[in-house]
Amino acid sequence: MPANTLSPSAQKVANALQELGILCQIVELPQSTRTAPDAAAAVGCSVGQIVKSLIFRGCSSRQAYLFLVSGSNRLDETMMAALLGEKIERADPAFVREQTGFAIGGVAPLGFPSPLKTLMDIDLFQYKDVWAAAGTPNAVFRIEPQHLLDACHAIRVKVC
Ligand code: 5CA
Numbered sequence: 001m002p003a004n005t006l007s008p009s010a011q012k013v014a015n016a017l018q019e020l021g022i023l024c025q026i027v028e029l030p031q032s033t034r035t036a037p038d039a040a041a042a043v044g045c046s047v048g049q050i051v052k053s054l055i056f057r058g059c060s061s062r063q064a065y066l067f068l069v070s071g072s073n074r075l076d077e078t079m080m081a082a083l084l085g086e087k088i089e090r091a092d093p094a095f096v097r098e099q100t101g102f103a104i105g106g107v108a109p110l111g112f113p114s115p116l117k118t119l120m121d122i123d124l125f126q127y128k129d130v131w132a133a134a135g136t137p138n139a140v141f142r143i144e145p146q147h148l149l150d151a152c153h154a155i156r157v158k159v160c
Contacts, residue, residue: 009102009135016111017141020151026134026141034105034137036071043131043140048072051124051132051148053107055096055116056080059087064099068109068120068132068152069159076160080119083157105137109152118154120145125156 006014006026014026033039036050050071055064065088069075081087093104100112109118109132124130124145131140132148149156 007136007139009106010139011135012101013108013111013134013139013141016108017151020110022143022147022151024141024143026139028134028136028139030138032138033133033140039131039133039140040071042138043142045131046072048123049127049130051109051130053100053109053133055091055099055107056088057091057095058084059089061086064091064095064116066100066109066116066118066152066154067159068118068124068148068154070121070123070130073121073123073160080157080159083119102133102135103137106133106135106139108133108135109148111135115153118152119157119159120149120152120154121159122156123159124148 029042031042033042039050040047048070052069054067129142134141
């Protein structure tokens with residue numbers, strides 16, 4: 001594949017970023033970025049700087065919630081349930097695919113068929129830049145946390 005050709009899922013993310021006027025380059029790596037530690041090792045940043053894009057589902061509403069969580073944090077589901085006013089459960093792979101268009105391990109924070117209610121970990125704001133998945137298990141992009149918040153129309157929350 002020529003160096004400047006992205007895989008279709010990564011291209012979808014590139015297009016979404018471009019439409020938002022966000023200038024950042026998607027990096028497709030030879031090695032895996034499937035998990036936060038993998039991604040941190042691949043780009044040479046701390047695990048905390050990796051953005052995990054986690055899909056949960058409201059137990060009552062059945063709606064999707066996207067949590068953008070620092071790679072070094074574990075989301076407190078009870079705390080999030082109190083905030084959202086309903087219990088939440090981790091989405092199954094089919095629901096993740098349906099809501100985001102991406103497969104687990106490559107779920108990007110944007111580029112979805114329709115917007116998702118998005119909550120972003122305040123701990124990500126301690127970094128100048130963070131790295132998020134770009135649609136595949138070996139593609140990532142670097143972005144300033146505030147730009148990511150704006151792009152996703154996310155709200156800032158303490159997740160744990
Ligand atoms: N590319 C990396 C770094 S950006 C990445 O996507 N990391 S992640 O944390 O956002 O995605 C992996 C996450 O998918 C895991 O933390 C886990 O929450 C979720 N996951 C893994 N397996 C399953 C599964 N079977 N069902 C639902 N969620 C899963």
